[in-house]
Amino acid sequence: MALDFSRWHIAELLPHAGDMILLTAVEHCDDDRIVVTAVPHAGTILVDEHGVLPAWIGIEYMAQAIACFAGVHERARGAAPKVGFLLGTRSYDSKVAVFALDKPLWISAQKQYQESNGLGAFLCRIEDETGLLVEASINVFEPPELETYLSGQQS
Template sequence: MCKWPIAELLPHAGAMILLDAVEDFDAEQINTRLRVRGDGLFSRADGSLPAWVAIELMAQSIAAYAGCQARLRGEPVQLGFLLGSRRFACNVDAFAAGTELRIHALRSLQDDNGMGIFECRLSGPGILAEARLNVFCPPQVESYLQEPILS
């Protein structure tokens, strides 16, 4: 079990934090979990969570991985960006309220400029979702956000 609460690892707040906990992590991967809340931010009227939210759950798992790595180095948690996903596949349309989901994210590539690729898998009872996520965490996020937008 991870020694840091999930809220200390993600640059999110309140209802936007969808994960419950980090199970474990190392230099290359992370395992997280959550129980689907019927009254969550993205919940349908029946309390289920649409399967497309798996992308956000995977992205938050990667953010938690980055948060864990930052904490190990004694640095603050930084903002990162989901650039996109490839090969998203899920065998269900939604995740029922009360279902426990587990997410595994494995770093397959990361460069010094902050670009990264993670192979992700979400699983639960009779549930399997997989995707490759492209992420970006610039070394100086504050200065990156201050750069003018080119038109």
């Protein structure tokens, strides 16, 4: 079932702030999948001094798409977005070395599983108008109680 995400600005859906918000908008979100957009520009935090955005930065776009997925679901329940952790990726398959600047990217994250203990995995894709650029399986962890987890006192 599609969720109504239109009432929130992207900054209200992510536990990020300022220049670290790389996403532009949510295009679609339902119980298992999200599609977001990003338009990388020169001068932003992850573009290097030569004006290049390496494709390995795509993992951060994917992680933010997953965080946005969680944020939409939290907001729909009347709660604030929670902090989560990127645990890693398997088979980060990039068809490009760099992302083009000033061109929209569509980042999708399809939930593969999400356990009650906070562990999850998502199949993510980054596409542009030419097609698939990057695909990866991303493993994440959202602790049920962040403060308890950070203090090392979880049971």
